[in-house]
Amino acid sequence: MKPGFSLSYYVDGVLSGNRVVLGQAITLVESFLPKDQENAGAVLEKILPDTGKSIRVGVTGVPGVGKSTFIEALGLYVVRQEKKIAVLSIDPSSPLTKGSILGDKTRMEELSKNPNAFIRPTASGLAIGGVANHTREAMLLCEAAGFDVIFVETVGVGQSEVSVKKMVDFFLLLMLAGAGDELQGIKKGIMEMADAIAITKADGDNIKKASEAQADYQHALHLFSTPDSGWKPKVLTTSALSGDGIDKIWKVIQQYRDQTEKSGYFDQNRSDQNIAWFHDCFDQLVRADLSQHQSVRSNLISLEEEIRQSKLSARSAAQQLLDRYHQAIQKP
Numbered sequence: 001m002k003p004g005f006s007l008s009y010y011v012d013g014v015l016s017g018n019r020v021v022l023g024q025a026i027t028l029v030e031s032f033l034p035k036d037q038e039n040a041g042a043v044l045e046k047i048l049p050d051t052g053k054s055i056r057v058g059v060t061g062v063p064g065v066g067k068s069t070f071i072e073a074l075g076l077y078v079v080r081q082e083k084k085i086a087v088l089s090i091d092p093s094s095p096l097t098k099g100s101i102l103g104d105k106t107r108m109e110e111l112s113k114n115p116n117a118f119i120r121p122t123a124s125g126l127a128i129g130g131v132a133n134h135t136r137e138a139m140l141l142c143e144a145a146g147f148d149v150i151f152v153e154t155v156g157v158g159q160s161e162v163s164v165k166k167m168v169d170f171f172l173l174l175m176l177a178g179a180g181d182e183l184q185g186i187k188k189g190i191m192e193m194a195d196a197i198a199i200t201k202a203d204g205d206n207i208k209k210a211s212e213a214q215a216d217y218q219h220a221l222h223l224f225s226t227p228d229s230g231w232k233p234k235v236l237t238t239s240a241l242s243g244d245g246i247d248k249i250w251k252v253i254q255q256y257r258d259q260t261e262k263s264g265y266f267d268q269n270r271s272d273q274n275i276a277w278f279h280d281c282f283d284q285l286v287r288a289d290l291s292q293h294q295s296v297r298s299n300l301i302s303l304e305e306e307i308r309q310s311k312l313s314a315r316s317a318a319q320q321l322l323d324r325y326h327q328a329i330q331k332p
Ligand SMILES: Nc1nc2c(ncn2[C@@H]2O[C@H](COP(=O)(O)OP(=O)(O)OP(=O)(O)O)[C@@H](O)[C@H]2O)c(=O)[nH]1
Pocket: 061, 062, 063, 064, 065, 066, 067, 068, 069, 070, 100, 104, 107, 155, 156, 200, 201, 202, 203, 238, 239, 240, 241, 242
């Protein structure tokens, strides 16, 4: 640990809800230094019994749909109900999205000043798997620090939606009215993952278009089969500017929680998520270990070349790589 930063400094600080220490603990779990990683593991182990009490809400949608503005509006609403909220983001593609993270900070200006809100963009510049692990761990730390609601905002499009779906209880998809699904780059698969769809910016001239879109999406969702949760996804309209619909969305999230807690799905889903996370972590460790052996790395490159030239099937190449890895770990 850094001088003065003992295990109990982190653990006690986080458990007492000290925001400065919470921020430092998140920095620790994001660090690549082997010593920091070891310490981060120890901190997470200690706080684990105090995690899991929040509701985890993922918010996704194309850039500009209004995710940050919406989270600020809903966040302020929830904070007024005497709850503590944390906002994390998941950002796999570093340099391009830096601007939007800075933008988010200013957009969530009011929320970020609130003593019951904690806003933290995840470190970027990693492959999605690494970023997702950091966000999950940050989420656990926020729970241990006493936050009741954790929002995870996706930044950018693509794989991050799936990663977020895998770490939250409730997955909210924001959509714009009047822009076709194609335009919004939202695939059917993502709509199927949503527990609710909210049509954003339902204000001014947009109100009518928003309720038309609501009807359209309601119809589209009817065509999907009922998800494992047994919950029928809802379609709502909202405006972060006027505040319309914000309370309804919060109510829907609570209904979802009540219903799935009663059915047992809520806990089942979380334990399935933890098992999947364990497998992800293990895969990452094996990959990291594998790439530390020079002979395996060069074997990998030559096998790739053979596959490109159609000299070797992917299956045999994978087997050969595994054999080489076994040899490498037998003679250190
Ligand atoms: N009229 C109206 N404009 C909104 C509303 N919510 C957001 N906006 C505007 O839409 C733009 C994008 O909002 P953001 O909240 O930054 O969108 P985002 O989805 O977080 O964007 P990225 O983080 O860049 O992906 C901003 O100019 C907002 O002022 C709303 O409810 N009504």
